[in-house]
Amino acid sequence: MDLSYSAEEQAFRDEVHDWLKQRLPKRLSAKVRKAQRLTKADYDEWHTLLGTRGWMAWHWPVEHGGTGWTPVEKHIFEEEMIAAGAPRIIPFGVNMLGPVLIRYGTEKQKAHYLPRILSGADWWAQGYSEPGAGSDLASLRTRAVRDGEHYIVNGQKTWTTMAHFANRMFCLVRTDPNAPKRQQGISFLLIDMDSPGIEVRPIITLEGEHDVNEVFLTDVHVPVENLVGAENDGWTVAKYLLNYERTGIAGVAASKQALAGLKRIAATERKDGRALAEDPYFAARMARLEIDLMAMEIFNLRLIAAAGMGKSPGAESSLLKIKGTQVRQEATDLLRRAVGPYAAPDLPEAFDEGWNGQAPGPDYALALARGYFNMRKASIYGGSNEIQRNIVAKHLLGF
């Protein structure tokens, strides 16, 4: 047992750090730090830079353009990316579809799509959720009916993140409504977003933003060659995707970044004539969070290392997801508290690039209540924490 970083790991960290320092555009990191809205062009620029360096598909096997990094190296990469203020890598193509294609795609699909993911040429959306389904993914109702060389798709997807930027969407559809079990009769399709019959409508979130969408599909023609895996075997594909290695599931790097920001703010804010960081109650709240986070970082690496290269920790992921969201949400809660009355003012225009107005209070206060409310989603999406507990109860505790 040795919980310190080896010389090699430290050198790797330096390499990533230096590259980011040189190549990450200041314009982008400034926007990320101010929590400003990133455009499609911003993301494309960043994806292309990463792709050129060979770090776009860092989870993939080396033979397909991946990196071959160890779990610890991946963890270091994530930390450095977030610490540098890099835009997040939009995960739908590279983290989700990529591994699926590598495992289940035809040679033709791999040859066509994988390079386009690596280069950032395609922006994928994830067409899983449907209205009224929530965490009950298998209840999906979008229908695909075979008609010669096409499937005709009808239905509706929801919570489709960034679908308004996407040119493609991978999609779960029901191909056999008469299958004895709901999980059967589902297929996995690749759909062009410019196909006739597709309409994307924004969903406005509680803080007034547009990140997610509803996608309506009306008689959309999808070539049969866009089927991934066998017809009616989409559930297997979907499960594989859900279980594919996710180093970052606990969000350790993001929470560390949030904690660092919190400490800076608490050192600046005043309470009763001294720094807020010196207030015993606030200091205690921050310290509890920090200790939870220190423990979680080890917990995360332990589980990922134990699962081994390229494999998912299985149901243990659920433990990380639960604790990770608790810590992350607690961080946003303290950030909101830290700025006192200045958490209330809400200036949506401040999140556009180039805004140079003045905040009623400190600049950093503007995004904090939004961040808190927005982060409530962390314990809901990707299988709510209640679903995660059900999974753990069944698979780890044997109930």
Next chain:
Amino acid sequence: MDLSYSAEEQAFRDEVHDWLKQRLPKRLSAKVRKAQRLTKADYDEWHTLLGTRGWMAWHWPVEHGGTGWTPVEKHIFEEEMIAAGAPRIIPFGVNMLGPVLIRYGTEKQKAHYLPRILSGADWWAQGYSEPGAGSDLASLRTRAVRDGEHYIVNGQKTWTTMAHFANRMFCLVRTDPNAPKRQQGISFLLIDMDSPGIEVRPIITLEGEHDVNEVFLTDVHVPVENLVGAENDGWTVAKYLLNYERTGIAGVAASKQALAGLKRIAATERKDGRALAEDPYFAARMARLEIDLMAMEIFNLRLIAAAGMGKSPGAESSLLKIKGTQVRQEATDLLRRAVGPYAAPDLPEAFDEGWNGQAPGPDYALALARGYFNMRKASIYGGSNEIQRNIVAKHLLGF
């Protein structure tokens, strides 16, 4: 709405306070304050004094020897009793069986037993729980078979508090094992503890004390006239007992007393050169407890007043029970914390009357870890807090 005590209520408080000051034996209040073991004789002495004053059966209707007090007066009485260090009134006869006999007893039963409860002549035990039943009362297996003018009772009761002091026990028994529902076929019997075939065996609790017992019944003959209510209708009787008004279900008075003790200790204990009460963390823990308790006192009175005289708040009792045990247990937790390393020493002999040894630390420290562990029972017995939540979910939330 007026949440202050009226002049009449204040006068009532003075009356109770003065009587206790004059009549509660100092020897008894000293034992209570030191958490020493009370003997049967101690309880008998106290019951007799209360009976003489007419305050033994303070929940009963006036015509049977009760007091006719309002809920607020009952609350005041409980507060003053506990504040004075009075021994608790053993509830099985006066609070449990009494109301049952008044409602379901025959004239003969009433005439015989009620005066004996009022005078303290009988000490009743409650024969409800059985091994393996827990909160599932209706699963009871103790059998009573009619044989001429007697029931022959065989079975086993458990968690029988103070059964080693009792001369009588009221008991739920199964008289019809073939009833279609488990709740049917149960009867309510009064049993003399000196009947042949009864054996009382102590259960030693986690802190090494003997308060509860197992009671084994082997071919115990119980006269048929000792049946309360109709044969096979004991469930109705049992339910009535459970729902009978319990002003004190939230344990407000006991928690207030515990908080007062905690404050005294925290003012005495030193931490880093000042009183523990001035330590920000400990002060915050105490203040949160106090605020919860202030709220609970109003909550308790609101619900009891709303239910009206002599009636139970119904499922609302469960709300009070849950919050009441949380507050009570939190108080014992803080008491244990307050004395630091001195919570560890355990001197069982210190809880006997007349012990005049020296505690390793302050005298008040000796009972605190015991108190904490013992009070874990509060959220378990009388229907665990989980059962209470089930009740609320069903009856108040309509699930």
Next chain:
Amino acid sequence: MDFNLSEERRMLTDTAERFIRERYPIEKRHDFAASELGFSRAMWRDFAGLGLIGALMPPEVDGYGGTGEDIMLVFEALGRGLVVEPFLASGILGASPLIDTGDAQTLGQVMAGERLLALAHGEPDGRYALSHVRTRATQGAEGWRITGAKSVVFNGGSADTLIVSARIAGDADAEDGLALFRVDPHQQGVARRGYATIDGGMAAEITMGGAIGEPVGTPGEAYPMIERAIGRGILAVCAEALGAMEVAKDLTLDYLKTRVQFGQPIGANQVLQHRMVDLLIEIEQARSCIMLAASTLDAERTTRERNLSAAKHLVGRVGRLVAEEAIQMHGGVAMTWELALPHYAKRIVMIDHLFGDTDHHLERFIRFSREAG
């Protein structure tokens, strides 16, 4: 002790609740909040006509209420409707010093819905400290002149009259040396910058450079009036949070019973049932503590402020729990603007940022408890 409402109070509550239920749907509320003013003048006049503003004022200034109980009942109803009209700014914060000084004339206009008030007290870097005032007032030949900056002033942009705190003596954090002034915001020397708040309200930054002000009460001795105003405000927003929590709970309960997943209503999950029970308990605890604070709003200072801080602390603690649990139990839909629930959650949480958060009031409760002995 008596836990019942009088017949009059019951009528007041019924009227308010019925009106809000029938005339104040959430879509209209959003429209009002999104307007330049941030609320509806027409609706404000209707509220005035119903007597809901007057219910916040005592008979001494020709109101018909003004007790803690009245404030509690009105604001609980307002909280149930997420009402954005300036009850807090005009009816409580701005009105309080005028009640204390018996200014029936101005308050008459307020009760009629004709004059809007705002209390300009908070300042940059003041956080929740009640006595922190750097704004200075000096008396010259033509009267008092005020210079300084006020921060996050609720409805400060639309108020017809500002009640401004300023210092005439003492250090920035001293309780002594404070004064309140009535300031016309339309004069030269007053600049206002209004903005929306995340929970649907409006606030403003206000700077004054030699603005003319007319004293309210005796200059130098205003601290108790400020504490009274904020104390009434605390009770008001606690009750508002209570109303909002009740609705959040009811919406969640309803959702649990109707939303089907994995072939059954999600409320069939025992964990959600038990968590709802805990919400129910904690909301009733909060209500009880608010009742206590309401009943001692006119008691001597230590009791009054101690109970107010107890209530505000508990509402902060319970509010976060209720808001977060209500969102969590709703799942994804609670993240959308379209649903009413998240707007309740936002208001409940943001009330913790008004007049001191849950930690601030825990500390304050401890301080007043020590005074009480």
Next chain:
Amino acid sequence: MDFNLSEERRMLTDTAERFIRERYPIEKRHDFAASELGFSRAMWRDFAGLGLIGALMPPEVDGYGGTGEDIMLVFEALGRGLVVEPFLASGILGASPLIDTGDAQTLGQVMAGERLLALAHGEPDGRYALSHVRTRATQGAEGWRITGAKSVVFNGGSADTLIVSARIAGDADAEDGLALFRVDPHQQGVARRGYATIDGGMAAEITMGGAIGEPVGTPGEAYPMIERAIGRGILAVCAEALGAMEVAKDLTLDYLKTRVQFGQPIGANQVLQHRMVDLLIEIEQARSCIMLAASTLDAERTTRERNLSAAKHLVGRVGRLVAEEAIQMHGGVAMTWELALPHYAKRIVMIDHLFGDTDHHLERFIRFSREAG
């Protein structure tokens, strides 16, 4: 980074766990604890023979371990068996200063199970303050003489040799001016009063009136040695709590699956399942934090003590949760002496009273974090 145990360490753990599982049933443990000595001398020698005491000592004093990882693994196993033999008193607290000063001879006797040590450091009114020592030592013609009172000294009644802290200079709370002495408890001038503790251990009050002592290290500079001893002790009891929490969790899980109520195993209740999941998560968090503290036990002071305080804080917080939940989910039977579970719960909770509770270490963590910058 490497999260795996070496082959040697794996063998150590396996040996310890198997021995305890097979030879240390709870009934025997209760008998040992109830004996006058409070533990079994025979068992202690067996543990010595297995090398479990030596595993706590580094090679420099002829031990075969002594790293944070060794301490963690041994004490986790001890915690699983609720072992009452004096590993903490002899193998950690008393031994630590002798390790620091390289006293291989005495430690050889300790590792062989022949000599029992105790660290007499805590004092009345000292609570958890590490530098609080009023006991005085003065140097005379015949050497050092010690006078004072020591409180709640673990296994102090049965120790063959006491390691006693005393002050040769400075105020009662100063870090400077402390010294450690080796004291023979059988001499005149030492009075010991032993008693049981509620979690099955033994402790003693010790008073000294001019007792003869032999310095361990340089008198006046003992504070770092005391901090090291307590630091090792913190790691040891954290790991012990971890072992006990694992068993408490396993016993509860087993109970939930086998205990039938209302016609089904009580574990069929989703609320209990979810609460078990939370226990599982928190125990793994505690384990992770203990691993971190173990891995930096020999790091520079700020890192070492900060991580130790993080672990002790978290173990205090998680320990209470696990103990209370395990009892609650067992229901009434958990209140009886007969069951093993409540004895685990008692030990887990009482570990919070050793070397500083969860609040003490949160404060200390904050202090060291500020030092770390």
